[in-house]
Amino acid sequence: MTLENSRYKVHFLPGDVSVEIEKGKTVLDASYKGDLFINALCGGDGTCGKCKVILNTGKVDSLPTTHISEAEAKQGYVLACRTKVMGDLEVLIPEESKLDKSQILISDYPQFSGSLAAATSGLEQFEKKPLVRKIYLELSPPSLDDCMADYERLCQGVMVHANVPWEVLATNLTVLKRLPTLLRDAHWKVTATLGYRGSSVEIMEVQAGDVSAQNFGIAVDVGTTTVVAHLLNLSNAETIDVEATYNSQIKYGDDYIQRIIYAVQNNAMEIMQEVLVEDINHLISTLVKRNKLSIHDIGAVVCAGNTVMTHFLFGLDPTNIRREPYLPSASFVPPIKADDVGIKINGNGLLYTLPCVGAYVGGDISSGVLAIRLDKVDAVSLLIDIGTNGEIVLGNKDWMVCCSASAGPAFEGSGISCGMRAAKGAIEKVTITKNFDVVCKTIGNTPPSGICGSGLLDCLANLVRSGVIDRTGNFQKGIDTERFRKTDDGYEFILVDKNETATKKDIVITQADIQNLIRSKAAIYSAISTLIESMGMGVNDIEQVYLAGGFGNYLDIRSAITIGMLPDISVSKVQFVGNTSVIGAKMSLFYKDAYEVAQTIASKMTYFDLMSNNKYMEEYMSANFLPHTDIEKFPSVAEELMVP
Known part of the structure; x- marks a missing residue:
């Protein structure tokens, strides 16, 4: 039925969700309105081909695309981002196009022994004093002989019991207005909440009685793809619960540069902030309800994210980050009231963020360096966090340098014919035998739906090991196997037959996929x-390598070296350290001193801008080879591939 002002009803299956939307809007727009996440890695530009849906009934205006085959078109497939709503519709979202929030991987990667130990080895160096803490006070009642004012009496108690100098104490008008009645009703036995705000300590709240144990905070990893939140008990430095969601900004672009462009072109800076804050509020609300707490119990939130995500969180303009000379609006934002940006916790609760280093090295990396205490070690070490961008830190306690490589989203599944993010059903490991038999392992041990970053890397390594491709990445045309075939779009290699997949479609890797992956690994290397x-160093000078993030969780180190993404180093030097972004955020919330160390770390790191670095471009061109044009840089790979 046509609705007022040319609005139509779109009914989505299998979720049985219906929305009303204006004529001419896309099916992808309608899915967002219904809070349905469809894979649209390109942000709706029509370039990735991931948002395929099946049109059961209804009238649409669908733009032509090369991503829909003739066979798929006969089955009713269209691209959601290229299909305009021109009447009431019934649309089926197939399994391969779904983004299921329940599939996000949020563990601390306990399968790697010592991963968390490596990332928390320096905790004993910090005094057990959280950024926001509660202290119980039994104040002396006033008398004719003791006529100190109520606020000064409170400050005196804080000074004695919390060892906080009088001159750094501050408070807010709400506390001052409520204080006289509260103190007397509580018989001068109260709990004061103290929040550290740079050089001052704010008395955020005063409550009757002893509620000092009810002190909770939230640590958030604000990622480009996912947002992960940990609920923390600040009284005993314990993690209570964890929750995660996809970053809802995905609808505006797979990477943050696309999102900046979208925000500028559509005057949508406020929208970018709103959807991000909504995600954080959703996580906080879920954690609070599940653990039978109150929003009022949450006194602080610490967020760690890249520079652009930090800008979006505060509503800062990030447009200069993508323009020469690539400058952020601010690298460090002092603590503010969380409510100022719309984060719903205690009305006086504080929002802290970890400091950024440069345009493309953000607070998530400062947090990561803090987590592994790279600032305390003698050994020259590498911290590598691989995602849409590859952030790298090199150094030790005496010096640190860092940079960001635009690897592109290939390792997160974008731009790859059967690529997907790391979720249940994603192929994470691949083995190819000399007879070209393929063995795949999926996340969750379920039938495969696609292949994620670690699986793609593994696949590339095994393709060159088995001789399916040569060192240029090109398929060897004389391969004797039915897995190798030529299509209208070029050559491809079948990894999993359609009869064995969850989508009932072949999972393949194409010549274009391989070249895309080689470019991505070349950027990292x-x-x-x-x-x-x-x-002035060489690879042999590196004593320790830390791999952070979800990608590192499943990475096969030997395969990463074989393809030339990592230098030819001993596998024994490499250690997985999990989500160091959220670990550093937790450390900062648990220990005020750790938060201050993070600021020192950020100021100590020297940022290398690779965009204008001629040496980087020369090395990048040489690295577009498996593993490298100069095989002497990879002696173990030369031996593995039997290259003279």
Whole structure:
């Protein structure tokens, strides 16, 4: 039925969700309105081909695309982002196009022994004093002989019991207005909440009685793809619960540069902030309800994210980040009231963020360096966090340099024919035998739906090991296997037959996929190589390598070396350290001193801008080979591939 002002009803299956939307809006727009997440890695530009849906009934205006085959078109497939609503519709979202929030991986990666130990080895160095703490006070009642004012009496109690100098104490008008009645009703036995705000300590709240144990906070990893929140008990430095969701900004672009462009072109800066804050509020609300707490119990939130996500969180303009000379509006934002940006916790609760280093190295990396205490070690070490961008830090306690390589979203599944993010059903490991038999392992041990970053890397390594492709990445045309075939779009290799997949479609890797992956791995390697050479060092000078993030969780180190993404180093030097972004945020919330150390770390790191670095571009061109044009840089791979 046509609705007022040319609005139509779109009914989505299998979720049985219906929305009303204006004529001419896309099916993708309608899915967002219904809070349905469809894979649209390109942000709706029509370039990734991931948002395929099946049109059961209704009238649409669908733009032509090469991503829909003739066979798929006969089955009713269309691209959601290229299909305009021109009447009431019934749309089926197939399994391969769904983004299921329940599939997000949020563990601390306990399967790697020592991963958390490595990332928390320096905790004993910090005094057990959280950024926001509660202290119980039994104040002396006033008398004719003791006529100190109520607020000064409170401050005196804080000074004695919390060892906080009088001159740094501050408070808010709400506390001052309520204080006289509260103190007397509580018989001068109260709990004061103290929040650290740089050089001052704010008395955020005063409550009757002893509620000092009811002190909770939230640590958030504000990622480009996912947002992960940990509920923390600040009284005993324990993690209570964890929750995660996809970053809802995905609808505006898979990477943050696309999102900046979208925000500028559509005057949508406020929208970018709103959807991000909504995600954080949803996580906080879920954690609070599940653990039978109150929003009022949450006194602080610490967020760690890249520079652009930090800008969006505060509503800062990030447009200069993508323009020469690539400057953020602010690298460090002092603590503010969380309510000022719309985060719903205690009305006087504080929002802290970890400091950024440069345009493309953000607070998530400062947090990561804090987590592994790279600032305290003698050994020259590498911290590598691989995602849409590859952030790299090289150094030790005496010096640190860092950079960011634009690897592109290939390792998160974008731009790859059967790529997907790391979720249940994603192929995470691949083995190819000499007879070209393929063995795949999926996340969750379920039938495969696609292949994620670690699986793609593994696949590329095994393709070159088995001789399916040569060192240029090109398929060897003489391969004798039915898995190798030519299509209208070029050559491809079948990893999993459609009869064995969850989507009932072949999972393949194409020639275009391989070249895309080689470019991505080349960006990572050349960034690492540029940093090492810029410091006058060689690969053998690196004593320890830390791999952070979800991608590192499933990475096969030997495969990463075989394809030339990582330098040719001993596998024994590599250690997985999990989500160091959220670990550093937790450390900062648990320990005020750790938060201050993070600021020192950020100020200590020297940022290398690779965009204008000629050495980087030269190295990048040489690295577009498996593993490298100079095989002597990879002696173990030369031996593995039997290259003279």
